[in-house]
Structure formats: structure tokens, C-alpha cells
Amino acid sequence: MGELLAIDYVIIGVYMVGVLYIGSYFAKYIHSSGDFFLAGRALPFWAIGMSVVVSDIGALDLIAGAGGAYDRGLAQANFDWIGSVPALLIAAFIFVPYYWRAGVYTLPEFLGRRFNPATRWVNALVLLVFMLVTVSIMLWTSAVFLNTVLGWDHLTAIWVTTAIVGCYAISGGLAAVVMTDVLQLVIMFVGTGALLALGMWEVGGWDGMVEKVLAQPNESEEYFRLLVEHREGTEYPWPGMVFSLGIIMSTAYFVGNQAVMQRALGARSEWDAKAGMLTAGLFKMAIPLLVFLPGMAARGLYPDLDTADGAIPTLIDRLMPPGLKGLMFSAFFAALMSSVDSYLNSCVTIFTGDVYRPLHKKFTGNEMSEKLGLTLGRSLTAFVLVAAAIYAPRFSESEALYDVIQTLLSLFQGPTLAILLLGIFWRGATAWGGFVGLVLGVALTSLLNILGDAVFISDDPYLFVSFWSFWVSLGVTIAISLVTKKKTTEELEGLVYGSVVTKSISN
Amino acid sequence: MSFNRLLAEALPPADSGDEGLLGQIAEMWKWFQDSARNTLGPPLKSLHEPIDNWLGSLPMSVAMACAIGLFVLAGIWVWTLQSDFIFRGAPDRSRWRDLRIWSMVVLLPYITIYLLLGR
Numbered sequence: 001m002g003e004l005l006a007i008d009y010v011i012i013g014v015y016m017v018g019v020l021y022i023g024s025y026f027a028k029y030i031h032s033s034g035d036f037f038l039a040g041r042a043l044p045f046w047a048i049g050m051s052v053v054v055s056d057i058g059a060l061d062l063i064a065g066a067g068g069a070y071d072r073g074l075a076q077a078n079f080d081w082i083g084s085v086p087a088l089l090i091a092a093f094i095f096v097p098y099y100w101r102a103g104v105y106t107l108p109e110f111l112g113r114r115f116n117p118a119t120r121w122v123n124a125l126v127l128l129v130f131m132l133v134t135v136s137i138m139l140w141t142s143a144v145f146l147n148t149v150l151g152w153d154h155l156t157a158i159w160v161t162t163a164i165v166g167c168y169a170i171s172g173g174l175a176a177v178v179m180t181d182v183l184q185l186v187i188m189f190v191g192t193g194a195l196l197a198l199g200m201w202e203v204g205g206w207d208g209m210v211e212k213v214l215a216q217p218n219e220s221e222e223y224f225r226l227l228v229e230h231r232e233g234t235e236y237p238w239p240g241m242v243f244s245l246g247i248i249m250s251t252a253y254f255v256g257n258q259a260v261m262q263r264a265l266g267a268r269s270e271w272d273a274k275a276g277m278l279t280a281g282l283f284k285m286a287i288p289l290l291v292f293l294p295g296m297a298a299r300g301l302y303p304d305l306d307t308a309d310g311a312i313p314t315l316i317d318r319l320m321p322p323g324l325k326g327l328m329f330s331a332f333f334a335a336l337m338s339s340v341d342s343y344l345n346s347c348v349t350i351f352t353g354d355v356y357r358p359l360h361k362k363f364t365g366n367e368m369s370e371k372l373g374l375t376l377g378r379s380l381t382a383f384v385l386v387a388a389a390i391y392a393p394r395f396s397e398s399e400a401l402y403d404v405i406q407t408l409l410s411l412f413q414g415p416t417l418a419i420l421l422l423g424i425f426w427r428g429a430t431a432w433g434g435f436v437g438l439v440l441g442v443a444l445t446s447l448l449n450i451l452g453d454a455v456f457i458s459d460d461p462y463l464f465v466s467f468w469s470f471w472v473s474l475g476v477t478i479a480i481s482l483v484t485k486k487k488t489t490e491e492l493e494g495l496v497y498g499s500v501v502t503k504s505i506s507n
Numbered sequence: 508m509s510f511n512r513l514l515a516e517a518l519p520p521a522d523s524g525d526e527g528l529l530g531q532i533a534e535m536w537k538w539f540q541d542s543a544r545n546t547l548g549p550p551l552k553s554l555h556e557p558i559d560n561w562l563g564s565l566p567m568s569v570a571m572a573c574a575i576g577l578f579v580l581a582g583i584w585v586w587t588l589q590s591d592f593i594f595r596g597a598p599d600r601s602r603w604r605d606l607r608i609w610s611m612v613v614l615l616p617y618i619t620i621y622l623l624l625g626r
Contacts, residue, residue: 081621450543
């Protein structure tokens with residue numbers, strides 16, 4: 001990022017103080033576990049929408065997203081456009097009302113109630129491991145970032161980030177996390193907006209960028225198309241983008257994402273929960289413009305970068321004046337912290353709700369009290385944060401672990417959505433049907449990934465693998481459910497859509 | 508990251524002569540991978556190839572129609588939702604709180620973007 005001057009440090013300092021103040025402000029309103037985990041069900045729609053968007057974008061995503069656009073052009077934008085909005089509408093008008101009225105707090109909880117406790121445990125443990133590792137990875141990323149920009153020692157950087165996030169996440173819970181996310185989004189948009197303006201100015205606007213990119217060898221107008229032809233060697237073929245990403249993968253991501261659903265459940269009303277999802281859809285429109293377009297501008301300006309991920313750092317280093325560099329630093333740090341605090345809060349929610357609460361009831365015979373839930377929530381937040389900070393330096397030698405976790409999690413996306421949809425909308429879905437559908441679906445996903453370009457046109461055919469694994473899981477779940485024992489109407493009361501949403505409308 | 512590339516980076520090359528546990532796992536994995544690709548690859552490819560050929564033969568106007576169609580269908584579906592459902596939890600039924608209108612406000616820019624940049 002180049003050298004930071006005094007004005008940059010002032011801006012960074014003001015930003016950090018702002019985050020701490022806003023985050024700590026909410027501690028005085030936290031008196032119960034409901035206040036801590038669901039913000040006392042007081043979140044307004046605009047905060048939900050903004051928090052969903054900024055939690056989704058981490059610092060790595062800023063770098064890698066712009067790098068992807070540098071390499072592949074406008075098609076990268078599909079991940080935030082067609083890969084978000086239809087799914088957010090489905091989330092707003094199907095799943096949010098359902099989760100809200102069914103009284104479900106987490107996805108593992110729903111899967112446990114609808115199918116069986118084993119499904120809940122497996123799902124909860126997989127998510128917990130993923131979130132714990134992700135928080136550690138993000139703390140390590142923060143350390144690398146601060147080391148590069150400010151010259152801080154890695155360990156110092158890890159503990160400074162831990163302290164800042166801990167100050168508001170431990171005391172204020174979801175409310176503090178969401179409201180700091182609102183500030184993080186504003187900072188991120190202003191910072192990346194400045195980078196976009198400078199980058200586009202330097203490259204000569206859209207026409208100038210097109211001219212410079214097309215003048216490069218092996219580049220064509222396809223670089224500037226959203227939808228790319230379906231042919232051998234294509235990484236983002238349009239059928240995969242529209243039918244897999246647009247319908248299956250994005251829906252699986254949003255409705256199965258604890259951080260997203262938790263924000264909706266913390267809304268002050270069902271209307272705010274739905275409106276929050278739509279607000280997120282509106283803000284999502286800006287992400288490709290603010291993140292990917294600078295990457296494409298960098299392609300026009302600096303076509304010979306060693307690595308595509310150098311696009312954003314190069315733009316910042318060469319184009320941004322003092323003051324704005326500090327703002328960009330703040331934007332990166334905002335993206336980082338918003339993801340750390342979201343995963344942290346969701347991780348603690350799942351552990352408390354899906355692991356500790358059932359065990360507490362099993363061994364004591366009583367429900368966990370609100371006061372105990374609050375104490376546990378705060379203690380666990382501190383514990384998980386400190387544990388992640390202690391473990392973070394290990395990722396200096398094994399960063400591939402994050403890719404392993406991401407890849408393993410992606411194996412579950414299509415199959416999980418299939419059994420989730422059937423579990424919600426079809427009374428005939430049975431526990432065995434869901435279990436076999438999930439297991440065979442994951443097995444098929446793994447196999448198709450191994451076969452790769454031996455079957456599909458892409459070397460990394462995750463778009464088509466998710467598509468087929470979804471449909472196969474759906475078919476298997478239906479087939480097994482037809483020949484296995486079903487739950488009674490009484491057992492399904494409050495779990496299937498008809499008994500939850502439609503009944504509530506007619507009442 | 509590609510599943511195969513991920514494993515290739517995690518394990519030593521199968522022909523590296525590594526006789527340790529990782530080396531043995533790498534050899535077994537390579538055997539399994541090659542067997543799967545050689546036995547299942549061709550029949551599954553023959554099933555998927557006609558689909559790939561058909562998709563590849565479609566003009567990009569179809570691609571754009573499908574992408575925009577997804578947004579349009581979503582918009583049509585939203586307008587079939589009952590008012591009681593749309594306004595549930597809202598303090599009043601002001602026009603600005605109609606989430607069906609919100610959905611149009613969200614969808615229209617995306618439809619415009621894909622119309623302009625889809626092909």
C-alpha cells in the first residue's frame with residue numbers, strides 16, 4: 001500500500017474509535033440471552049440489510065474478487081448480481097417468515113426438529129469447525145494486512161484485532177455486531193468508491209478501459225460480457241451462472257447461512273426481517289461496481305501484473321493520495337472485522353443453541369435460563385476469540401486449510417438445500433429420506449469433483465456439480481421417503497410450511 | 508479452489524518415491540482418481556456431452572432471456588403474494604411499506620444491467 005502519512009493515521013484512528021464507541025454503546029441494553037443473540041429482536045430493516053452485505057464481503061474477497069475480475073472480466077459480477085438477488089427474494093418471502101414463525105434460531109435446530117437429532121449434531125459440528133477455522137484464518141489475514149501496511153509484528157496485530165472486536169462483540173452481542181457493520185459498510189463503500197473513481201479516471205472511463213483491454217493480446221469483447229458462452233475451457237459458462245449459481249448455490253448459501261438468518265431473526269418485526277433481505281439486494285448491486293470494476297480498470301492500466309490479486313494493492317499504491325490511503329486501509333479493516341465479528345457471533349449462537357442447550361436440558365431436566373444464556377454467550381465469545389487468536393499463527397504455514405474447509409463445505413451445499421426444501425414443503429419427507437439424500441448427495445458431489453473435466457467442460461466444474469447433486473439428492477430423498485415411516489401430522493405441526501406460514505396468514 | 512488441485516497441493520506427487528504415510532496416501536489417491544476417471548468418466552461424459560453440445564449451440568440471446576427471465580419470474584411471483592403476508596408485522600399499510608414495490612425497485616436495475624451487458 002506504500003507509506004502512510006500522518007493524515008492517514010488520523011483517519012484510521014478516528015475510524016477505530018468510531019467502531020469501538022458504536023459497538024460498546026449497545027452493552028447497556030443487553031440483559032438476557034435474547035438481547036445478546038438476537039439483539040432483543042429490535043433490529044431495523046436498514047441495519048439488517050447493510051449488515052448482511054458487509055458480513056458477506058471480507059478483505060480477502062475484496063482482493064480476490066478484484067483479482068478475478070482482472071483475469072476474467074465482467075462475468076465475475078454474476079456472483080453478486082444473479083448470484084444474490086433471486087436468492088434474497090426467496091429468503092425474504094419463503095424462509096425468513098418460516099424461520100421467524102417456527103421459532104427456529106439456527107439451521108441445525110430446524111434439521112434436528114424436522115428429521116432427527118443426529119442430523120442436527122452433524123450439521124452443527126460441521127458449521128462450528130468451519131466457523132472456528134474461519135475466525136482464525138481471518139485473524140491471521142488481519143495480521144498479514146497490518147504487518148504489510150503498518151509494519152506491526154504479526155502477533156501484535158492479531159491481538160490488537162482481537163481486542164477491538166472483543167470489546168464490542170463480548171459486551172454488545174448481535175446488536176453491537178450489526179451496528180458496527182453499518183459503519184463498516186459506509187467506510188467500505190466510501191473507500192472503494194474513491195478507488196473506483198480514481199481508477200476509472202486514470203484509465204479514461206469505460207471507453208478508455210475497453211480500448212486498453214481489447215488492445216491486449218488474446219483479449220476479446222467477451223471480457224466485457226456478463227454472460228459467457230458455454231464451451232470447452234470456460235470457467236463461467238452462462239447455464240452454470242443462471243441455473244446453478246442463480247437458483248441453487250445462492251439460495252443454499254443465503255438460507256443456510258447462520259449469520260444471514262440470525263440477522264433476520266433479530267429483526268423488530270417480520271416486516272423488517274423481509275425488508276432487510278430486500279435492502280441487502282439493493283446494496284449488493286454496488287459490490288461489483290466498487291470491487292470488480294477497479295480490478296478491470298487495473299487490467300487496462302497495468303496488464304503485466306505478476307498476480308491478478310495485485311490489482312487492488314497496485315491501484316492503491318499508485319493512485320491514492322495521502323488521506324485516501326488511510327481511508328482504504330479503514331475500508332479493508334472494516335471488511336475484515338465485519339466478517340470476524342459475524343462468524344464469531346454465529347459460532348457462539350450455534351454452540352449455545354445446538355450443543356449446550358440440549359445437553360443442559362438432558363442432564364439437568366431444565367431449560368437453560370436467560371441469565372445463564374447471556375453469561376454463556378459472553379464467556380464463549382471471549383473464549384472462541386482468544387482460542388482463534390492463539391491458533392491463528394498456525395495458518396502461516398497451512399493456509400490451504402481454509403481452502404480445504406471451504407471445499408468440504410461446498411460439498412454439502414446442493415444436497416443440504418434439497419433436504420431443507422423437502423423438509424419444509426413436503427410432509428412426506430422422512431428422517432431416513434433426508435439422511436440418505438444428504439449422504440448420497442455429498443458422495444456424488446465428491447465423485448463429480450474428482451472426475452472434473454473428464455465429464456464437464458470446466459476443470460473446476462463446481463457450478464454443474466452443485467446443480468446435479470441438488471437434483472440427485474432431491475430424487476433420492478423423495479424415493480427413500482416414499483418407502484420409509486413418516487412423521488404424524490401432530491409431529492409435523494409447526495415444522496412444515498403449511499402449518500407455520502399459511503395457517504398464520506389465515507388466523 | 509479446484510478439488511483436484513487442492514489435493515494435489517496437499518499431497519506429495521504420487522511418483523515422488525515418498526514411502527511415508529503421505530506418500531502412500533498420495534499413491535492410493537492417484538490410483539483411485541485415475542480408476543474413477545477411466546471407468547466412470549467416459550460413460551458420464553457421453554451422458555453429459557449431448558447436454559453440453561445443445562447448450563453450446565444456443566445463441567447468446569437465449570442466455571440473456573434465461574437470465575432476465577429469472578428476475579422477471581421472481582418479480583411476477585412476488586406480486587402473487589397476499590397483502591396480509593406482505594404487510595405482516597408492519598405498523599401500517601402505507602404504500603412505501605409494500606414489499607412488492609420494494610422488490611420491483613430491487614429487480615428493475617438488475618434487469619436493466621443484464622439487458623445492457625448480457626451479450
